[in-house]
Amino acid sequence: MGQCYGKNNLRPQNDDAADDSAVAVAGSADVPPSPLPPKDTPARANPWPSPFPHGGGTVTPSPARSTPRRFFRRPFPPPSPAKHIRASLAKRLGHAKAPKEGPIPEEEAAAAATEQSLDKSFGYGKNFGAKFEIGKEVGRGHFGHTCCAKGKKGDLKDQPVAVKIISKAKMTTAIAIEDVRREVKILKALSGHKHLVKFHDAFEDANNVYIVMELCEGGELLDRILSRGGKYSEEDAKVIVLQILSVVAFCHLQGVVHRDLKPENFLFTSRSEDADMRLIDFGLSDFIRPDERLNDIVGSAYYVAPEVLHRSYSLEADIWSIGVITYILLCGSRPFWARTESGIFRAVLRADPNFDDLPWPTASAEAKDFVKRLLNKDYRKRMTAVQALTHPWLRDDSRPIPLDILVYKLVKAYLHATPFKRAAVKALSKALPEDELPYLRAQFRLLEPNRDGHISLDNFKMALVRHATDAMRESRVLDIVNAMEPLAYRKMDFEEFCAAAISTYQLEAHDRWEDIASTAFEHFESEGNRPIAVEELARELNLGPSSYSVLKDWIRNTDGKLSLLGYTKFLHGVTLRSSNPRNR
Structure with a gap:
């Protein structure tokens, strides 16, 4: 099970290295240890060298670094994205401080008593030994290990399987127990996708939990990347990325966010060059409602999204991880690299990926645009997995496109918008570039319009039901249909659907955004456009009187209508904070 875990920090925290040694991220029980070198290995030994000079990246120096030393007896340490992670990891894994000599303090005794009182009974079958014969170990992680096994009787008799063995002794917190319980629940609930590892059953005894799954004998994606010298050709990379996007789009529609996408968690079914991949290790995954934001920090350092470090994220965090994987596939280097975990986190938050060095100058413009639109630090501007499948780099009109939950979110917002806001986005939809239309046409077709070419609430409801698994019911994705109730009393044609299902933020990431906005x-x-008073505009944006001084600049003095600046700001629903930064 992929986990974040802490290490004891024995050095003073007055520099990056000291600050960084406290956190180590990643490790998977489903797969062998990563062949990457240890974190203290010099940068030149790294199979994926940093694209940044001196291995540090173009990270903006911390404000504390530039503070004049004469004002303080000693400089403040730089703010560390890793610091606030430690408490989260300790809570999840039950790590305690190093024991002191002498009697155990009362709080440590209480913690030990709490651990003994934890209910580690999962209600799974108790006859694992009677059904399966354990073979050799194939992977080891923080909580346990994974072995080959063979069925002794029943439907899996004589069939090879993989068994993830999770030690109950290492489940020292209620959160760790819940992680295991949730992993099994997700594996049971998700079914029916060819690139998802097949779940067979779960068992337990006094010492372990046993999760029985499909055996993938082709090794990790990471191993194949390294065997190819670190990178793929564009055509070969497309085959990999298509499989990743396909299974992640399926998970996201069901309301499941993986939270630990990395090459180690994609296994090939066989050693064949054209073998299919399977997504594994849902130990950090979670169910998530359409409008929910998560705040616990989990994942693997090189693949973690900026908003995860900011403790407010959703499905888009998985898309960032796919962007990192794609970057690695195409150039053989990590987009964000440093010698320490906190250095990586700082690069993720502040640095931009390098697209100047080889092989990027020889890569296609579509490939570079694809990666950039996945690695946008503003999660609102990233493509979804389904949108990525329709990007010009991957587009194939003969390939079926899955349903995208983002359409439901955007249409819901459109239905609850004011008439003035709907007029603004309708104008924007008329300026859409041609490469945005295949995605919208595919989504409209999936809603199966009525004979008159219109859709209603029933179309949205039935489309979700057709694609539902038990996971969708667990994550309550269907609840979003209740918020689309206004559509029960009206119909929507394709033109209005385009207006309702476009994201201004995503269009802003388009390289032709200025032309699109001007045409719109x-x-x-x-x-x-019509005359609008500052007070009315503030109400439209749900802002108070303090915003008037900013909003008046959006309205033309000549006719009282929105200017081009005001129009683009209004489309975003910009808040006062982002419109009026504080004077420095």
């Missing part, structure tokens, strides 16, 4: 504003001027 021309449509808005002729069809939807």
Whole structure:
């Protein structure tokens, strides 16, 4: 099970190295240890060298670094993204401080008593030994290990399987127990996708939990990357990325966020070059409702999204991880690299990936655009997995496109918007570039329009039901249909659907955004723009009187209508904080 875990920090925290030794991220019980070198290995020995000079990246120096030393007896340590992770990891894994000599303090005794009182009974079958014969170990992680096994009787008789063995002795917190319980629940609930590892059953005894799954004998994606000298050709990379996006789009529609996507967690079914991949290790995964944000920090350092470090994230965090994997596939280097975990976190938060060095100058423009739109630090501007499948780099009109939960979120927001806001996005939809339309057409077809070419609430409801697994019911994805109730009394044609199902933030990441906004504003001027008072505009944006001084700059003095600046800001629903930064 992939986990974040802490180490004892024995050095003073007055520099990056001291600050960073306290956290180690990753490790999977489903797979062998990563062939990457230890974190203290010099950068030149790394199979994926840093694209940044001196291995540090173009990270903006911490404000504390530039503080004049004469004001303080000694400089403050730099703010560390790793510091606030330690408490989260200790809570999840039950790590305690190193024991002191002498009697055990009362709080440690209480913690020990609490551990003994934990209920480690899962209600799984108790006859694992009677059904399976354990073979050799194939992987080891923090909580346990994975072995080959063979069925003794029943449907799996004489069939090879993989068994993830999780030690109950290492489940020292209620959170750790719940992680195991949730992993099994997710594996049971998710079914029906060819790139998802097949779950067979779960067992337990006094010492362990046994999760029986499909055996994938082709090794990790990471091993194949390294065997190819660190990178793939674009055409070969597309085959890998398509499989990753396909299974992740399936998980996201069901309301499951994986939270630990990395090459080690994709296994090939066989040693064949054209073998399919399977996504494994849902130990850090969770169910998530359409409008929910998660705040616990889990994952693997090189693949963690910026918003995870900010403790507010959703499905988009998985998309960032796919962007990192794609970057590695195409150039053989990690986009964010440092000698320490906190250095990696700082690079993730502040540095931009390097697209200047080889082989990027020879890569196609579509490939670079694809990776950039996955590695956008603003999660609102990232493509979804389904949108990525329709990107020009991967587009194939003969390939079926899955349903995207983002469409439901955007249509819900459109239905609850004011008439003025709907007029603004309708104008924007008329300026959409051609490469955005295949995605919208595919989503509209999946809703199966009525004979008159319109869709209603029933179309949205039935489309979700057709694609539902038990996971969708667990994550309560269907609840979003209740928030789309206004559509029960009206219909929507394709033109209005385009207006409802587009994201201004995502379009802003488009390289032609300025042209798109300008064209959209021309449509808005002729069809939807009208005089609007500052007070009314503030109400539209749900802002108070303190915003008036900013909003008045969005309205033309000549006719009282929105200017181009005001139109683009209004599309975003910009808040006062982002519109009016504090004077420094």
